[in-house]
Amino acid sequence: KSYSETFRPQFHYSPEANWLNDPNGLVWYEGEYHLFYQHHPHSSVWGPMHWGHAVSRDLVHWEELPIALHPDHNGAIFSGSAVVDWRDTTGFFNGGSGLVAVFTHHDTQTPGGEPRQSQSLAYSADKGRTWTMYEGNPVLEDDQHVDYRDPKVIWDEERERWAMVLAAGQRILFYHSPDLIHWSLGSEFGASEGSHDGVWECPDLFRLPVDGRSGESRWVLIVSIGPNDELAEGSRTQYFVGEYDGVSFVNDNAPETVLWLDHGRDNYAGVTWSDVPAQDGRRLFIGWMNNWKYANLLPTEGWRGAMTLPRELGLVACEEGVRLRQLPVGELEALREPKLQMDHTVIKAGDGNILQDVHGSTLEIEAEIRLSGAPGFGFRLHGSGGQGTVIGYDAARSYLFIDRRNAGVSDFHSDFSCEHGAELKPEDDIIKLRIFIDHSSVEVFAGGGCVVLTDQVFPDPAHQELELYANEGSIEIMSLSIYGLKSIW
Numbered sequence: 001k002s003y004s005e006t007f008r009p010q011f012h013y014s015p016e017a018n019w020l021n022d023p024n025g026l027v028w029y030e031g032e033y034h035l036f037y038q039h040h041p042h043s044s045v046w047g048p049m050h051w052g053h054a055v056s057r058d059l060v061h062w063e064e065l066p067i068a069l070h071p072d073h074n075g076a077i078f079s080g081s082a083v084v085d086w087r088d089t090t091g092f093f094n095g096g097s098g099l100v101a102v103f104t105h106h107d108t109q110t111p112g113g114e115p116r117q118s119q120s121l122a123y124s125a126d127k128g129r130t131w132t133m134y135e136g137n138p139v140l141e142d143d144q145h146v147d148y149r150d151p152k153v154i155w156d157e158e159r160e161r162w163a164m165v166l167a168a169g170q171r172i173l174f175y176h177s178p179d180l181i182h183w184s185l186g187s188e189f190g191a192s193e194g195s196h197d198g199v200w201e202c203p204d205l206f207r208l209p210v211d212g213r214s215g216e217s218r219w220v221l222i223v224s225i226g227p228n229d230e231l232a233e234g235s236r237t238q239y240f241v242g243e244y245d246g247v248s249f250v251n252d253n254a255p256e257t258v259l260w261l262d263h264g265r266d267n268y269a270g271v272t273w274s275d276v277p278a279q280d281g282r283r284l285f286i287g288w289m290n291n292w293k294y295a296n297l298l299p300t301e302g303w304r305g306a307m308t309l310p311r312e313l314g315l316v317a318c319e320e321g322v323r324l325r326q327l328p329v330g331e332l333e334a335l336r337e338p339k340l341q342m343d344h345t346v347i348k349a350g351d352g353n354i355l356q357d358v359h360g361s362t363l364e365i366e367a368e369i370r371l372s373g374a375p376g377f378g379f380r381l382h383g384s385g386g387q388g389t390v391i392g393y394d395a396a397r398s399y400l401f402i403d404r405r406n407a408g409v410s411d412f413h414s415d416f417s418c419e420h421g422a423e424l425k426p427e428d429d430i431i432k433l434r435i436f437i438d439h440s441s442v443e444v445f446a447g448g449g450c451v452v453l454t455d456q457v458f459p460d461p462a463h464q465e466l467e468l469y470a471n472e473g474s475i476e477i478m479s480l481s482i483y484g485l486k487s488i489w
């Protein structure tokens with residue numbers, strides 16, 4: 001396996017061949033992080049869905065395994081989750097434990113020809129290597145919703161039973177079950193909450209402590225929303241913060257408040273790992289680094305689609321309320337090869353590029369920049385003379401942005417070429433950024449992880465330049481570290 005094709009990510013997961021979309025069945029079991037995913041094994045565009053499979057011991061290096069779930073008489077295998085059934089509540093494991101996948105069967109062979117979606121189970125007693133379809137599938141059906149999918153199951157510790165969040169049209173349904181087989185509907189959420197720009201998909205539900213407020217915790221409900229032809233943004237992921245009592249979810253924020261998980265264009269259908277050991281305690285997230293707007297059109301050959309970096313989620317108390325933050329997992333530091341380290345250096349607008357000796361196509365940048373009255377600054381990646389991707393800061397608007405209009409190949413979709421960003425307030429006049437650059441992506445973590453931008457870019461592989469510039473006046477580099485990142489393949 002070479003993983004050396006043009007645009008092939010070097011430290012993000014992508015399948016060796018063919019199509020990938022949503023992460024599925026994220027679960028930790030006996031030393032392995034499992035990553036299943038929506039996969040078409042015979043084509044590099046979306047089609048009859050299977051669950052592809054990869055495992056990792058460190059969230060960084062992945063081994064691709066044979067396909068886990070194949071379409072059967074109930075239909076294609078759409079998105080869903082996996083859990084460890086520690087207590088053998090299902091009876092699948094003869095009193096032992098094993099993995100249970102809970103997913104959507106998407107059936108197109110229906111009498112009326114209308115596709116039908118229902119929820120089903122499969123189980124594995126050999127660490128996810130082989131799977132058995134439950135003979136009683138589907139375990140959950142409904143005749144009201146056409147879009148009825150993406151079950152995410154969690155163990156509800158307080159009530160000692162399973163809980164499921166499921167996307168239905170533009171609502172989230174909350175179910176519970178003693179055994180993963182028999183499900184009761186608890187409540188419905190979302191009629192007038194958050195963004196309704198598209199169909200709701202891929203929910204997740206978990207509780208997190210609030211940093212800096214001892215003893216306080218809140219529930220987070222993640223909801224991805226499908227593309228809307230009238231909006232340039234395409235598919236996006238929103239989240240809600242609130243309370244969950246085993247039956248229903250109550251939003252802490254005003255119904256019209258929309259909280260975006262990511263302000264870039266390419267982080268969709270992300271969910272979190274189940275069963276991460278308590279002594280680790282992290283809530284770990286990964287998303288599909290793509291957008292339905294153009295996902296089938298990306299200029300890659302032989303494979304299509306990649307995951308974001310794995311991220312640790314947390315909650316922080318901000319002025320506006322409790323908000324989600326994401327940070328790349330610490331394990332990624334193992335890939336670093338130091339390239340440059342500097343501090344207390346002033347850069348004036350019009351100065352030469354102090355990074356002219358730094359080249360690379362897989363880089364991590366850690367920067368603390370003092371604005372000192374300058375209207376803005378930026379990093380330009382993969383290019384020179386007007387070419388390249390810009391990660392910039394506009395002080396007048398307190399705005400962090402990615403401009404990929406001149407980033408490289410963009411003619412595969414008219415909405416790909418764009419600039420977008422989010423509000424970011426300086427801390428004591430300083431902007432802190434952590435940037436990860438791979439062959440076809442940039443991920444920017446700012447404001448302690450509260451502002452994140454994830455974007456695909458398709459630069460000419462020959463362009464490996466890096467530039468740091470001030471727009472006018474001068475900025476001060478308080479500290480800057482640049483690392484090359486080793487390939488994981």
Ligand code: FRU
Pocket residue numbers: 021022038049078079080104149150201202269
């Ligand atoms: C989200 C999604 C899910 C569905 C899957 C099909 O990207 O549309 O709702 O289960 O992809 O591949």
